[in-house]
Amino acid sequence: MGKNTGGEAETVDQFLDSSLDSVDSAEQLVLDVARKAGFQEEDLHKIGMAVRESMVNAVVHGNQYSAHKKVRVSVSKGQDRLTVTISDQGKGFELEALPDPLSEDNLLRNSGRGIFLIRAFMDELHVRRLSPAGTEVTLTKYLIRK
Amino acid sequence: MSVKLSTRQVGDVTVVDVAGRITLGEGSSALRDLMREMVSKGQKKILLNLGEVSYIDSSGIGELVSGFTTVANNGGQLKLLGLTKRVKDLLQITKLYTVFDVHDDEAGAVRSFA
Numbered sequence: 001m002g003k004n005t006g007g008e009a010e011t012v013d014q015f016l017d018s019s020l021d022s023v024d025s026a027e028q029l030v031l032d033v034a035r036k037a038g039f040q041e042e043d044l045h046k047i048g049m050a051v052r053e054s055m056v057n058a059v060v061h062g063n064q065y066s067a068h069k070k071v072r073v074s075v076s077k078g079q080d081r082l083t084v085t086i087s088d089q090g091k092g093f094e095l096e097a098l099p100d101p102l103s104e105d106n107l108l109r110n111s112g113r114g115i116f117l118i119r120a121f122m123d124e125l126h127v128r129r130l131s132p133a134g135t136e137v138t139l140t141k142y143l144i145r146k
Numbered sequence: 147m148s149v150k151l152s153t154r155q156v157g158d159v160t161v162v163d164v165a166g167r168i169t170l171g172e173g174s175s176a177l178r179d180l181m182r183e184m185v186s187k188g189q190k191k192i193l194l195n196l197g198e199v200s201y202i203d204s205s206g207i208g209e210l211v212s213g214f215t216t217v218a219n220n221g222g223q224l225k226l227l228g229l230t231k232r233v234k235d236l237l238q239i240t241k242l243y244t245v246f247d248v249h250d251d252e253a254g255a256v257r258s259f260a
Contacts, residue, residue: 020170020171023170045232049203052169052203053203053204056170056203056204056205060170101240102240102241107241107242107245108211108214108215108245109208109211110208110209110211110212111204111205111208113204113207113208113240114204116240117203117204117236117239117240120239
């Protein structure tokens with residue numbers, strides 16, 4: 001694990017196995033940083049949920065539980081935001097190609113709501129393909145001090 | 147804590163008390179297995195009491211939908227009881243809140259099956 005702190009900025013980096021246990025580990029890792037950043041309970045719940053959904057995508061759909069592939073989780077605490085980057089080594093996907101889970105045809109599908117929930121719970125979501133393989137998902141939540 | 151499921155009979159309605167986390171893995175598969183078992187036994191009136199559910203992810207939502215359609219396809223009804231605010235919020239943003247028949251009190255929920 002890499003950890004780099006200085007002033008108010010902090011970045012933590014981890015490589016995790018492609019297993020469901022890593023979903024819990026990533027959630028804890030991110031929530032520890034988010035708490036220190038000053039996020040309150042409701043936002044912590046949303047951040048945790050978005051991280052879990054992203055990790056499930058990386059482990060299940062990206063790396064397909066491969067023992068030879070890792071998921072990289074990086075979380076950065078800035079002055080006004082938390083940024084989480086989750087990268088897998090899978091085949092990748094097109095964000096625009098994902099079906100809309102709110103459309104009538106898809107409403108009763110058993111799956112396909114993960115990215116939709118991430119968008120609902122975070123302020124920003126960016127997805128990019130990695131070379132030679134993999135997907136990097138970046139989630140941002142802004143800290144609104146009350 | 148993962149999910150804890152216990153069933154009880156109230157008249158001809160099977161009430162499933164669900165507690166803990168319904169997430170990908172043990173939680174959602176336990177719920178799926180129980181729903182399939184109930185359907186295979188011919189139970190047609192199923193009330194899922196989610197009052198003690200602390201956390202549900204997209205996989206858990208998928209299992210609720212799957213249970214709803216499986217029970218309906220077998221001529222039965224699956225209804226929800228006692229949603230926490232977080233579960234209610236999730237069902238609302240996924241537009242599923244109006245798909246399910248949701249109740250706040252058990253007696254009223256049981257009567258609604260008649």
